[in-house]
Amino acid sequence: MNFLIKILNDEKYIKYFLIAPLILLLLFILGFPSIYDLVFSFFKVELGSLDNVQYNGIKNFTEVFNDSEFWSSVEFSFKFTVTAVLLEIILGLSIALFFFSYLKKFKWLISFMLLPMMTAPALMGIMFRLLLNDFVGVIPQYLSILGFPGITFLTREHVYKTLIIIDIIQWTPFVFILVFAGLQTISKDIIEASKIDGANAFQRFESIILPTITPILVTAGFFRFIDTFRIFDKIYVLTGGGPGNYTTSISIYIYKMAFSYGNIGKSIAASLFLLLFSLIPLYISLKFIIRKDLD
Amino acid sequence: MRKNYKIVLLAVLLLFVFSFLVQGQETEVTMLYWPGPESEAMQKVVDHYNDTQGKEDGIQVEMLQFSRQGFFDKQQTALSAKTKSFDIAFPPTYILGRLAPNLEPIEPYFEKNGALDNLDIYFDSTLEAMSYNDQLYALPTDVSFHLTFYRKDLLNELINNDEWTKKYGEITEEYLGEKLQPKEAENWTWDDYVGYSLFFTKSINNESPTRYGTVLQLKNLIFNVMIWDDVLFSYGGKIVENNKSALNSPAAEKALDIYMKIINNNATPPSSINYEFAEANQAVSSGQSASTINYVAAYSSLTSQEESPQVYDKIGRASVPAGSEGNKVHIHNLGVGLNKHSDKKDEASQFLIYLATKEAMQSYYDNGGLPPVEGVIDEYYAQNIDKYGFSEYIGKETVPILEEMAKYLSETWSNQTGSKEALEKADEAINKLLAE
Numbered sequence: 020m021n022f023l024i025k026i027l028n029d030e031k032y033i034k035y036f037l038i039a040p041l042i043l044l045l046l047f048i049l050g051f052p053s054i055y056d057l058v059f060s061f062f063k064v065e066l067g068s069l070d071n072v073q074y075n076g077i078k079n080f081t082e083v084f085n086d087s088e089f090w091s092s093v094e095f096s097f098k099f100t101v102t103a104v105l106l107e108i109i110l111g112l113s114i115a116l117f118f119f120s121y122l123k124k125f126k127w128l129i130s131f132m133l134l135p136m137m138t139a140p141a142l143m144g145i146m147f148r149l150l151l152n153d154f155v156g157v158i159p160q161y162l163s164i165l166g167f168p169g170i171t172f173l174t175r176e177h178v179y180k181t182l183i184i185i186d187i188i189q190w191t192p193f194v195f196i197l198v199f200a201g202l203q204t205i206s207k208d209i210i211e212a213s214k215i216d217g218a219n220a221f222q223r224f225e226s227i228i229l230p231t232i233t234p235i236l237v238t239a240g241f242f243r244f245i246d247t248f249r250i251f252d253k254i255y256v257l258t259g260g261g262p263g264n265y266t267t268s269i270s271i272y273i274y275k276m277a278f279s280y281g282n283i284g285k286s287i288a289a290s291l292f293l294l295l296f297s298l299i300p301l302y303i304s305l306k307f308i309i310r311k312d313l314d
Numbered sequence: 315m316r317k318n319y320k321i322v323l324l325a326v327l328l329l330f331v332f333s334f335l336v337q338g339q340e341t342e343v344t345m346l347y348w349p350g351p352e353s354e355a356m357q358k359v360v361d362h363y364n365d366t367q368g369k370e371d372g373i374q375v376e377m378l379q380f381s382r383q384g385f386f387d388k389q390q391t392a393l394s395a396k397t398k399s400f401d402i403a404f405p406p407t408y409i410l411g412r413l414a415p416n417l418e419p420i421e422p423y424f425e426k427n428g429a430l431d432n433l434d435i436y437f438d439s440t441l442e443a444m445s446y447n448d449q450l451y452a453l454p455t456d457v458s459f460h461l462t463f464y465r466k467d468l469l470n471e472l473i474n475n476d477e478w479t480k481k482y483g484e485i486t487e488e489y490l491g492e493k494l495q496p497k498e499a500e501n502w503t504w505d506d507y508v509g510y511s512l513f514f515t516k517s518i519n520n521e522s523p524t525r526y527g528t529v530l531q532l533k534n535l536i537f538n539v540m541i542w543d544d545v546l547f548s549y550g551g552k553i554v555e556n557n558k559s560a561l562n563s564p565a566a567e568k569a570l571d572i573y574m575k576i577i578n579n580n581a582t583p584p585s586s587i588n589y590e591f592a593e594a595n596q597a598v599s600s601g602q603s604a605s606t607i608n609y610v611a612a613y614s615s616l617t618s619q620e621e622s623p624q625v626y627d628k629i630g631r632a633s634v635p636a637g638s639e640g641n642k643v644h645i646h647n648l649g650v651g652l653n654k655h656s657d658k659k660d661e662a663s664q665f666l667i668y669l670a671t672k673e674a675m676q677s678y679y680d681n682g683g684l685p686p687v688e689g690v691i692d693e694y695y696a697q698n699i700d701k702y703g704f705s706e707y708i709g710k711e712t713v714p715i716l717e718e719m720a721k722y723l724s725e726t727w728s729n730q731t732g733s734k735e736a737l738e739k740a741d742e743a744i745n746k747l748l749a750e
Contacts (some may be wrong), residue, residue: 067413174585224486
């Protein structure tokens, strides 16, 4: 007991005690399932017979590696992510820049702008399923009035663009709020000084604003990349991954492999590949941010 | 003070012991169900049992509900983990093969209690749909099958209006190669259904009062494949035979041809490629589509004045159309079975025996359920189930097989691939699944 009190009073050790509960929780919630998953990725595990697992080496990994559907889902996830994230960053940055001074005055407007972000992705999918309905959906009705009748948003022709737009609607506010917060850290004096020196808007953006918010954009881009790459809810609700496997993301592939096909081992192997793919943008982002800090 | 404290402690201890004694007189059986109209109906049956026969049996039934979203995945996971948290499971036909290792066949319990005859109240096809490897694993509580829902006002006009009949003949001759006469929906073949769909499509017949003649459900979903299976089986097709894929066949090509005639002639909305139950209903109830083939549950919403004000009094129902082998309609059930890992299987089976009575099933039906029991269920439904009902292959691989079919069929339906190619790929995928 005395020893414990001595430790708690020692600044060198108190930090470990303070984070110990969180570390234990994370080990339990994340660590244990991760190790369990890693082990079972080398076993044949079926949903209907979890107590009858058989070691099969790297067979799960080779099956995933050789599965054209897996690579098709990776391709879809990658293309979808790059397109959506780029557009969200451009839009989020643009909105923050153009409306900055206005929103500083009327901060309460920001709450409304953040509403799409507060909606659960699955609910977003359900909402748009109704909004885009050919017969009772509001969007086709108004487009028809404006002279654009008969647009079928969820056919093969348009479904990819529709999904991108829905993701942009939901997550641009995330980029916006980060950039908006970043813009507030830029000193007004520097901006004033640059105006006096004759810098135009583009020059001020290029030399002052952009360098300041670049780490924020990279961070936002990283978070959005990870989140979008593993997209599931919206797409599953709207298209089920179809037609065929046209809109099957890697998460939908993993889900179907586990629960529709009952092949848990293979789905774990696929999810480990997903983890590996996710480490790449993490590495790039961290390198960039650390280098910026050193500068 | 000390004495009062002792008296209070004694009283609490006595209450505690008493509560155990009281509990010990009745066994609590937990039944898993999913929330919705089915559980509301079943709760009434459970309450009645608990108040009456349950007291005699010394059993009280409690319902446990998982959320509807992902319900079967959660149930499967719980059963695979050998849960004892529920004694009665809620298996549907299409995953019965996968759940069977964790379920107990129920017939031995009925036999032990001299109640085997109770099972006679159910239609044979529905008991088959709850059987795997010749063992009955669950009682069917809600039957699901398909009907054709059409606009009876429009069909009447078509039959009785000479101008319309003439035009109908012209359209069917042009698109189907045969001049057809309109007939009552109950006597339709698939060609009649296609003819009706084409006639009531505005882009083909600009006098059509509806935009589309029908609405197909083409989303990449196993429940939509089950509707297509009606066409397949009506032409003598099969999915699995002798543990090998039998999908790639002339019957399947014909069945796909029926669908593609409708799709390629825009007799179904282009967005049908992402439609399922709700969207198909919407298309008909908004007056935009003149028919659909949908699950029987659609009828109540299509004929509800509140939900379908434009068409509620104009909707007719008919059996799904006939192919060369007659009318065939897919059946699947929701049901109740015994959790193999439960310690109260004997007690739980008592409740199942009670459920397998006309009285219990009548109560279930009266409160919103759809039990496949003759004399209880709507007579029209009973005829369809009895005469036309079939189940696809029931095995461990049923859902993966239907998933592969959904994937390749929806590729064809969206004109990504040709019918022959889709059937060959599906055939190969099914054989691979069966070989594993």
